[in-house]
Amino acid sequence: MQLxxxxxxxxxxxxxxxxxxxxxxxxxxxxxxxxxxxxxxxxFTGFGHSIxxxxxxxxxxxxxxxxxxxxxxxxAVFIVGSVLTCGLALLISTPxxxxxxxxxxxxxxKFGNKFFQPAVEIFVGIPSIVYGWTGLTVLVPAxxxxxxxxxxxxxxxxxxxxxxxxxxxITSVATDAIRGVPSSYRDAxxxxxxxxxxxxxxxxxxxxxxxxxxxxxxxxxxxxxEALAVAMVxxxxxxxxxxxxxxxxxxxxxIASNMGNTxxxxxxxxxxxxxxxxxxxxxxxFIFLIHFIxxxxxxxxxxxx
Amino acid sequence: MGDTSNIKFKIQDLNLFYNSFQALKSVNIEIEKNxxxxxxxxxxxxxxxxxxxxxxxxxxxxxxxVEGSILMDGIDLYREMDAILLRRRVGMVFQQPNPFPKxxxxxxAYGPRIQGIKKKIELDDIVERSLKQAAIxxxxxxxxxxxxLGLSGGQxxxxxxxxxxxxxxEVILMDEPTSALDPISTTKIEDLIIKLKEHYTxxxxxxxxxxxxxxxxxxxxFLLGEAVEFGVTKELFSMPRDKRTEDYITGxxx
Amino acid sequence: MEKIKQAKLEDKIMTxxxxxxxxxxLILLLVFASYVIIKGFSGATSQMFTFTSKGVLNQLFxxxxxxxxxxLLSCPLGIGAGIYLAEYAKRGKLTETIQICIETLSSLPSxxxxxxxxxxxxxxxxxxxxxxAGALAVSILCLxxxxxxxxxxxxxxxxxxxxxxxGLGATKWxxxxxxxxxxxxxxxxTGIILAAGRGFGEAAALLYTSGxxxxxxxxxxxxxxxxxxxxxxxxxxxxxxxxxxxxxxATAANAKDxxxxxxxxxxxxxLMFNITVRIISKRIDERxxxxx
Numbered sequence: 056m057q058l059x060x061x062x063x064x065x066x067x068x069x070x071x072x073x074x075x076x077x078x079x080x081x082x083x084x085x086x087x088x089x090x091x092x093x094x095x096x097x098x099f100t101g102f103g104h105s106i107x108x109x110x111x112x113x114x115x116x117x118x119x120x121x122x123x124x125x126x127x128x129x130x131a132v133f134i135v136g137s138v139l140t141c142g143l144a145l146l147i148s149t150p151x152x153x154x155x156x157x158x159x160x161x162x163x164x165k166f167g168n169k170f171f172q173p174a175v176e177i178f179v180g181i182p183s184i185v186y187g188w189t190g191l192t193v194l195v196p197a198x199x200x201x202x203x204x205x206x207x208x209x210x211x212x213x214x215x216x217x218x219x220x221x222x223x224x225i226t227s228v229a230t231d232a233i234r235g236v237p238s239s240y241r242d243a244x245x246x247x248x249x250x251x252x253x254x255x256x257x258x259x260x261x262x263x264x265x266x267x268x269x270x271x272x273x274x275x276x277x278x279x280x281e282a283l284a285v286a287m288v289x290x291x292x293x294x295x296x297x298x299x300x301x302x303x304x305x306x307x308x309x310i311a312s313n314m315g316n317t318x319x320x321x322x323x324x325x326x327x328x329x330x331x332x333x334x335x336x337x338x339x340x341f342i343f344l345i346h347f348i349x350x351x352x353x354x355x356x357x358x359x360x
Numbered sequence: 361m362g363d364t365s366n367i368k369f370k371i372q373d374l375n376l377f378y379n380s381f382q383a384l385k386s387v388n389i390e391i392e393k394n395x396x397x398x399x400x401x402x403x404x405x406x407x408x409x410x411x412x413x414x415x416x417x418x419x420x421x422x423x424x425x426v427e428g429s430i431l432m433d434g435i436d437l438y439r440e441m442d443a444i445l446l447r448r449r450v451g452m453v454f455q456q457p458n459p460f461p462k463x464x465x466x467x468x469a470y471g472p473r474i475q476g477i478k479k480k481i482e483l484d485d486i487v488e489r490s491l492k493q494a495a496i497x498x499x500x501x502x503x504x505x506x507x508x509l510g511l512s513g514g515q516x517x518x519x520x521x522x523x524x525x526x527x528x529x530e531v532i533l534m535d536e537p538t539s540a541l542d543p544i545s546t547t548k549i550e551d552l553i554i555k556l557k558e559h560y561t562x563x564x565x566x567x568x569x570x571x572x573x574x575x576x577x578x579x580x581x582f583l584l585g586e587a588v589e590f591g592v593t594k595e596l597f598s599m600p601r602d603k604r605t606e607d608y609i610t611g612x613x614x
Numbered sequence: 615m616e617k618i619k620q621a622k623l624e625d626k627i628m629t630x631x632x633x634x635x636x637x638x639x640l641i642l643l644l645v646f647a648s649y650v651i652i653k654g655f656s657g658a659t660s661q662m663f664t665f666t667s668k669g670v671l672n673q674l675f676x677x678x679x680x681x682x683x684x685x686l687l688s689c690p691l692g693i694g695a696g697i698y699l700a701e702y703a704k705r706g707k708l709t710e711t712i713q714i715c716i717e718t719l720s721s722l723p724s725x726x727x728x729x730x731x732x733x734x735x736x737x738x739x740x741x742x743x744x745x746x747a748g749a750l751a752v753s754i755l756c757l758x759x760x761x762x763x764x765x766x767x768x769x770x771x772x773x774x775x776x777x778x779x780x781g782l783g784a785t786k787w788x789x790x791x792x793x794x795x796x797x798x799x800x801x802x803x804t805g806i807i808l809a810a811g812r813g814f815g816e817a818a819a820l821l822y823t824s825g826x827x828x829x830x831x832x833x834x835x836x837x838x839x840x841x842x843x844x845x846x847x848x849x850x851x852x853x854x855x856x857x858x859x860x861x862x863x864a865t866a867a868n869a870k871d872x873x874x875x876x877x878x879x880x881x882x883x884x885l886m887f888n889i890t891v892r893i894i895s896k897r898i899d900e901r902x903x904x905x906x
Contacts, residue, residue, distance in 0.1 A: 061476075062444075062476075062785060063785075065785075065787065066785045066786065066787050066788075069787040069790075069791075070702060070786070070787065072694065073694050073695075073697055073698045073702055074698055074702060075694075076690075076691050076692075076693075076694030076695040076697075076698055077694070077695045077698035077699060077702075077703065077708075077712050078712075079691060079695070080695050080712050080715045080716055080719070080757070080761070081711055081712055081715045083715070083719065083754065083757070084715035084718050084719055085715075086734075087719075087722070087726075087727075087730050087754075088718075090730055090733055090734065091726070091730070094733065151635055151639070154631065154632055154635035154636070155635055155636055155639055157632055158632040158633070158635065158636040159636075162629060162632045162633070162636075163636075167636075170640070171636060171640065173888075173892065174639070174640055174643050175639075176888065177643065177647070177884065177885065177888050178643055180808075180811050180812075180815075180884045180887065180888055181647075181815070181881065181884055182814065182815020182816070182817070182854055182880050182884065183815065183817070183818075184815060184817040184854040184857050184858060184877075184880070185650060185815070185854075185857070185877045185880055185881060187857075187861075188857050188861070188873055188874075188877050189646070189649070189650060189877065191861060192870070192874075193649075222639070249621075250621050250622055250624070250625035251625055251629070252621075252624055252625040252628040252629070253621060253624075253625070255628075276721055279723065280721075280722070280723025280724065280725065280726070281723070281818075282723065282724070282725035282818040283725075283817050283818050283821075283858055287858075287861050307723065307725050307818075310725055310729070311725055311818060311821060312862075314729065314732070314821075314822060315821070315822060319733075319737055328729070331725070331726050331729050334723050334725070334726050335722070335723075335726055338718075338721045338722060338723060338726075339718065339721075341721060342717055342718065342721055415781065417777065417780065417781060420776070420777070420780060444783055444784075444785050445783065446783075447780065447781060447782065447783035448782070448783030449783075451781065451782065451783075452777075452781035454774060454777060454778065454781070456774055458772075458774035458775065458777070458778040459778075460775060460778065460779070460793050460797065461796070461797050462796070470779070470782060470784075470792065470793075471782040471783065471784075473792075474782070474783070474784045474785075474788045474792065475783070520778070523778075523782065524781075524782065527782050527783060
């Protein structure tokens with residue numbers, strides 16, 4: 056009986072410990088969220104700036120002081136910079152990703168499985184700082200020379216680097232989505248005398264669309280959160296870009312470059328925290344979007360839509 | 361206690377529900393010690409469900425509710441006993457051979473180890489004895505430390521029986537133990553079951569009526585959750601009392 | 615008839631396009647990887663392969679040490695949480711909340727995690743930049759990855775392992791610890807290696823936690839000394855931070871070469887990890903194949 060008592064005590068102990076591990080996940084998330092809200096909202100509560108100013112004003116010159124609100128915290132330039140670079144990156148990499156995913160699944164699955172997928176996975180694992188550094192030393196001069204610009208740092212260069220970074224992420228999710236399309240769909244279409252491209256275009260892609268969308272959003276989220284690689288190639292000007300070949304700043308690049316130069320609790324510092332809070336909210340939005348799309352996709356698959 | 365009687369299990373008015381579905385309907389059966397009892401019936405009739413109530417494996421399925429009582433040696437399984445301790449006394453062999461992805465030795469030693477036996481000599485002894493009892497010692501003694509997953513299906517199933525024996529149970533439940541095996545392996549396992557009767561009470565679910573007739577002393581016929589008929593195997597097969605039993609064993613349905 | 619011809623032509627053109635895109639990316643990866651590695655080593659001097667302020671080996675050591683520290687923190691927690699979700703959690707509000715939290719954590723931009731680490735582990739504790747704070751920040755990034763791989767690995771195990779063990783009178787924890795975890799260990803290890811790979815390359819989360827300087831005295835083994843290599847509470851610049859530093863503050867004349875070399879080493883680490891993962895998962899497949 057002694058042994059059995061020990062056994063049950065052990066059982067409860069481990070159950071308790073394992074449950075605590077699960078609950079710590081919640082605690083960490085809540086603590087991070089709470090800190091971000093606390094620090095990020097101080098711009099508005101402590102320094103009296105309006106959310107409208109933060110989101111829509113292009114004038115960013117916060118003071119490095121602890122009181123008063125004579126500076127301005129408009130982050131519109133950075134928001135536009137982020138949206139522009141990420142949008143452009145998505146525009147560049149999505150067609151390539153889709154083509155690569157289709158190649159791996161529909162055109163040459165054998166070669167795709169053996170060589171292409173491992174290659175894509177290696178791409179995913181390459182640290183973003185390496186992308187950034189190579190972008191800085193190779194792409195920036197290249198863009199300068201090819202487009203005959205005074206400087207190579209530009210929205211376009213940043214978008215190129217990001218496109219290369221998110222290409223593998225989108226590709227691998229899209230590949231899974233396309234693989235998930237039942238082969239009976241294809242057989243039915245072949246049976247009606249369709250060509251392969253017609254099947255891909257009219258049957259496979261529509262059937263995998265919600266999975267592909269999920270991949271695109273994941274790629275977008277990765278691009279949005281990337282800081283250093285972008286900061287290295289986009290330049291540091293704080294004005295709206297005139298065109299895609301002029302330099303600007305993004306939310307992440309401003310935080311990365313300036314946080315170390317500010318003191319905790321100053322207006323400048325708070326403004327940066329507000330941007331971090333904004334990034335957090337955007338990443339939550341992406342999650343929400345992914346859930347929304349996959350729920351819709353499931354509905355469609357079940358024939359209820 | 362209970363040694364005075366020859367009854368191992370006394371099942372009274374057993375009802376079992378999976379959520380709103382009633383899988384067993386007022387089953388009343390008495391199972392005797394050192395006998396082989398087989399449970400037959402068409403699939404979905406509740407025979408496997410009934411088997412799993414005897415060592416409370418059904419507890420693992422969410423939404424299961426049990427009414428009535430099962431007494432083992434006069435003690436109520438569901439009210440007076442812990443499920444974990446019960447399962448050490450009532451072992452189980454499954455339909456699909458399910459060795460763990462460990463060595464042959466570690467598979468057999470698993471049960472004793474979780475009960476706290478750590479000494480190598482003691483474990484060696486249990487492993488050898490269990491494998492011998494399961495009539496597979498000669499085949500496996502040279503590969504005790506290799507993965508059990510490399511064995512053939514029939515060997516795996518006998519290993520699983522040995523694994524169950526190592527816990528020293530009083531009762532062995534078998535859920536269609538040969539349905540995934542070839543005829544030769546099946547024969548070996550049937551011989552083994554008959555041999556084990558000497559020391560254990562055995563209850564076996566089978567979809568194979570010939571098997572029930574070959575190995576068991578008593579047979580229960582289940583249909584739609586009811587224990588339609590229960591009696592001595594020979595009698596049940598030669599002159600069934602219930603029309604439904606007759607229809608089933610003569611192959612009119614199922 | 616005309617239509618069919620056109621469809622066939624279109625099909626051919628698109629097939630060629632797909633081949634071109636696929637070939638383009640394979641070549642791009644090959645060129646990219648070999649460019650980074652060759653460039654890195656061709657500009658390297660023997661001085662760079664030393665444990666001094668002019669070499670990169672201190673940074674390499676810091677990188678490995680930091681990743682080990684963060685795995686030490688995130689593995690028990692992540693594996694525990696994964697097992698909890700796979701085996702113990704009942705469907706309900708709590709489980710849903712945990713899953714949402716893990717998803718949130720996994721989508722956090724690493725710069726945001728870095729800021730949080732700066733605030734919570736540096737400012738609030740009053741310490742200077744240190745490796746341990748960096749390890750904590752990287753753990754937050756690794757946690758969701760380790761938790762989900764563990765969850766997936768345990769969930770993927772067939773139910774008959776559980777029944778087999780429970781049928782022998784094992785408790786739930788005994789079943790989990792002695793049967794389930796060993797059975798899916800290779801897959802969990804794969805997840806850990808992937809997480810480690812992420813840790814090696816991480817920079818943004820370390821920018822304001824582990825610090826951008828390193829000063830190690832390799833003959834000082836007094837763990838409380840800020841110069842001791844093994845003291846986790848000393849500043850510890852990693853390889854990726856080193857690259858970032860040569861972009862922002864390029865103090866040395868050959869900063870560019872050092873950054874190139876750092877990139878090359880990171881690239882090699884990534885390749886090595888990738889190959890390791892591949893070997894492990896191939897073993898898993900082989901074992902699964904030999905099972906029946």
